[in-house]
Amino acid sequence: MSADEQICLQIAEDVERLLEDRLILGEDVQKVIHHAESTGKKLINPAIDRFLAFYRPKAVTYWVEYSRIDGGYQVHTAYSHRMVMKSGGSTKEWVKSGSDSDWLCNQCQMPLEVQTVRLQYMQSIFPINLPACSRCGFILVAEELATGKVAEAEQALEDK
Ligand SMILES: [Zn+2]
Structure with a gap:
């Protein structure tokens, strides 16, 4: 497994459905978080202790809003755009x-x-x-x- 595949995600059911609707896979989310955590390139909201980061592997930019939890990351939302x-x-x-x-x-x-x-x-x-x-x-x-x-x-x- 590569480093991004080892990232443990916690995704609530409603968020899971949202990602399905938006055609965003768990591995897309893992790549965004791996990129953000290894480069430090992310936004931070100290009031709610959340991070927001993006990664553009190919023609699509994926954004993930997440927070750190024990042993992994909780995903709050994710979305994408091509522009x-x-x-x-x-x-x-x-x-x-x-x-x-x-x-x-x-x-x-x-x-x-x-x-x-x-x-x-x-x-x-x-x-x-x-x-x-x-x-x-x-x-x-x-x-x-x-x-x-x-x-x-x-x-x-x-x-x-
Ligand atoms: Zn800056």
Whole structure:
């Protein structure tokens, strides 16, 4: 077994059903957590002691919200999107309005700030304001966004 396959997951029944509906496998979740834990690239919400991380093995980005429990990890939710988010890279584009997000960048220990980033899918690029870490550029794609507007846009582009 590889290291990510040894990650022990605890998934409640309703979350299990949600992952099934979203076509997300246990091994996808394991890969996200393994990547986050081995690189430290994740967001942290100290108030509820949860982590949020993503991993893009192929054409799909998987996000998992989880917390540490004895002997493994509890999965609170997971979602995916195919669009690629790209940080503008220039600090001129920072809106610096702060963000109402409770997530902090784990590596930089910084609160997220709203930044204009580019969503890219197939031949299309859309600018969008998203919370991101101003130091390392970690962009937060929240569940409501990924399963709402982003999913709709992906569908619309595929139907063209
Ligand atoms: Zn950061």
